[in-house]
Amino acid sequence: MLSLATSWHNRIIAIDDPKHCQFCSEPMTHYQAVAEEKPQLFPICGCKGARKAFEARMVLKERDLLAQKREQDTAYRIANCGVGKRYLDAQPQGHFKDYVMLLTLMLEQGTGIFVQGKKGTGKTYAASSVVLVAVREQYTAELISSAQLFELLKSSFGSRDMTDSILARYQKLDLLVIDDLGKEHVTDWSISQLFALIDWRYSNRRSTIVTTQYTGAQLVEIWRRNGDINNGVAMLSRLNQCCDRVDMGGIDKRLGGEEICEKNESLSLSLA
Numbered sequence: 001m002l003s004l005a006t007s008w009h010n011r012i013i014a015i016d017d018p019k020h021c022q023f024c025s026e027p028m029t030h031y032q033a034v035a036e037e038k039p040q041l042f043p044i045c046g047c048k049g050a051r052k053a054f055e056a057r058m059v060l061k062e063r064d065l066l067a068q069k070r071e072q073d074t075a076y077r078i079a080n081c082g083v084g085k086r087y088l089d090a091q092p093q094g095h096f097k098d099y100v101m102l103l104t105l106m107l108e109q110g111t112g113i114f115v116q117g118k119k120g121t122g123k124t125y126a127a128s129s130v131v132l133v134a135v136r137e138q139y140t141a142e143l144i145s146s147a148q149l150f151e152l153l154k155s156s157f158g159s160r161d162m163t164d165s166i167l168a169r170y171q172k173l174d175l176l177v178i179d180d181l182g183k184e185h186v187t188d189w190s191i192s193q194l195f196a197l198i199d200w201r202y203s204n205r206r207s208t209i210v211t212t213q214y215t216g217a218q219l220v221e222i223w224r225r226n227g228d229i230n231n232g233v234a235m236l237s238r239l240n241q242c243c244d245r246v247d248m249g250g251i252d253k254r255l256g257g258e259e260i261c262e263k264n265e266s267l268s269l270s271l272a
């Protein structure tokens with residue numbers, strides 16, 4: 001009896017149908033896997049040639065199963081990465097082709113991208129395209145709208161455990177995209193939690209992509225309406241330290257976008 005490197009070991013029965021082995025010409029027995037949907041007869045002989053051929057088939061079968069499992073796993077992770085149905089076909093364009101080409105380096109260094117542009121300039125599409133590539137390359141990556149993230153954080157107000165578990169979930173991702181920053185309803189508390197998240201990711205070299213239709217100065221102005229701006233300013237400062245700035249167009253630079261989120265040359269990936 002051969003030693004089968006699979007769990008089929010206990011699910012095969014012998015069929016009394018002796019044929020001659022193509023390797024050693026001895027009569028041999030056919031076996032049938034009982035649990036298979038379409039039972040297949042497979043001959044087994046204990047000789048070296050037959051054993052090698054059988055093992056090669058098992059290896060191929062295992063490889064097929066693994067590939068199939070990986071495909072299913074990727075499909076599941078894409079369905080759960082926060083990228084909307086509209087953007088599931090997003091392909092990297094322009095600068096984002098370069099970021100995707102250097103994705104491993106970007107994720108190892110923990111650099112990110114601060115994507116600015118007015119409404120309709122393709123910020124979400126671009127960010128989604130990077131998330132999709134990261135997921136396909138087996139990284140953990142997720143896109144969440146800023147409004148959703150703030151709602152989630154606010155819903156945990158009063159329960160430190162719940163807040164911590166939300167933060168932990170978004171801290172550990174290889175790539176986090178916060179989409180449409182500035183569209184959220186913030187409170188002092190929720191923005192301090194977002195700062196904690198960004199600060200943790202910055203300190204632990206985790207890549208973050210932020211998209212916004214506002215300049216840094218406009219963001220600060222928006223947050224000012226809700227009170228204290230220190231956390232917001234500190235968060236922009238962290239992003240400024242670790243992110244390239246990509247201008248998708250339509251941002252009024254006179255409003256301070258350049259000073260607050262200027263491209264950081266020392267950390268920037270080659271985009272020549």
Ligand SMILES: [Zn+2]
Pocket residue numbers: 021022023024025026045046047048049050
């Ligand atoms: Zn044989």
